[in-house]
Amino acid sequence: MGHWAERNIIEAIAGRQRRTPSDLIQGIGDDCAVVRKAGGLVDLWTTDALVEGVHFDPAWHPPYLLGRKAANVNISDIGAMGGRPRFALLALGLSGTTSDDFAGKLMDGFLAALVEHDMVLIGGDTVYSGERLMLSVTVCGEMAENEVCYRSGAQVGDLIWVSGFLGNAACGLELYRCGKDKEDRYSSLYCAHLDPQPQVRLGRLLAARGGVHAMMDISDGLATDLAHICKASGVGAVIVADDVPLADEFLHAAAMLRIPPVQLALQGGEDYQLVFTAPESSSQSIRIIAREAGASAICLGRIVAGQSVLLYQNGKSQDITFQGYEHRF
Ligand SMILES: [Mg+2]
Structure with missing residues (x-):
């Protein structure tokens, strides 16, 4: 290959x-x-x-x-x-x-x-x-x-949202690769890899009345997919590590696998959650729509001037632009 x-x-x-x-x-x-x-x-x-x-x-x-x-x-x-x-x-x-x-x-x-x-x-x-x-x-x-919500509509000052936990699918795949494939406590991680759920209802409601500027689904890891939004929109982004939504079972598995959790969550692929950007004035309607769709909406960063995706973690910032996963077993 x-x-x-x-x-x-x-x-x-x-x-x-x-x-x-x-x-x-x-x-x-x-x-x-x-x-x-x-x-x-x-x-x-x-x-x-x-x-x-x-x-x-x-x-x-x-x-x-x-x-x-x-x-x-x-x-x-x-x-x-x-x-x-x-x-x-x-x-x-x-x-x-x-x-x-x-x-x-x-x-x-x-x-x-x-x-x-x-x-x-x-x-x-x-x-x-x-x-x-x-x-x-x-x-x-x-x-x-x-x-229609394109990738190219993000504006400086927009908040960055995702529709659910990140990294579960990548973690589930890693568990299968390591042969740790029969532990009940990780069933949601196996499931995220085997049977991802597309966020169609949430996407439709957000496009119709969410005041969203840019949206895409997360297939290659947020670090790469958000970089696509930034490139198409001519902007940069800052992600706050502490605000990245991580499931308890994901944190447990990442520790067991000795993989840094935030890195796995942002670089691992196949979440099939939505990532979208919207002005602060849309925040309340986004939360209402997420509840209506039976989904989540978590704010984890902001669109800024520039062209990089930066991760703020432990007081330091790190460039993670296009650091996502490419399928290659
Ligand atoms: Mg896509």
Whole structure:
């Protein structure tokens, strides 16, 4: 596997894209592409692939939950713009060792996730994929054009919020890798890795009436994903280590694994929580919306002038811009 950085490849591909039709509002560079349609609405498009040995290990990932995850990581990107997911396409690459039972449970989980979000599978492809199982999913969503939350809207002075605990999924993965995979006290950490929950309802409410300036989902670790918001918005950010929401079971596991907890929480990937920025005047409505959505909203920093993501910890500040996780088992 090459040691390229994903965002450099994306920038190189985006740079070769010349045509921008007038109905294309946002192309490469956000959680979803945004395409204008009639009635003040837009379509949202996103795609994400999961590859065996890179994004999941079938040794510990039950096929039903793997199918759910393949759908939910895409659904999360729709929620991150504030949209409603509607349709899915699935390209399923089955390896030589995939059993009918495994493939059946995989599809059960995938379709169950779609049903939960009132979505429909409208097409796809099934191929033989050699040694490794692969799922490539495309999801289309919909929303009002004037409510879309882009990465590029953050403003100096905004508060930075996240929708829940950080690091649980990365910690769960680390526990599986170390073979510490059967401890009841860590069940929420295993679950965060195996079966992430996209924050669609919260995203929709925040976009509709949360007064939010910028939003995205946290897939590569807050240190990297917040850096994307900063880069797109031309601003910097400061995160306060003491305000990073960490679960008790996460702190226990991180100590046992001897990993610094704040670093794991900010650099570990696959939280699929939302990160969003909003002026202080929106704080009360954000808290009300979070309660209504059955979610959390935790303020952990502020947008500042500059271009770096800084972490304040123990009286010192440290540059963590793009220090997040890149999938590489
Ligand atoms: Mg995303």
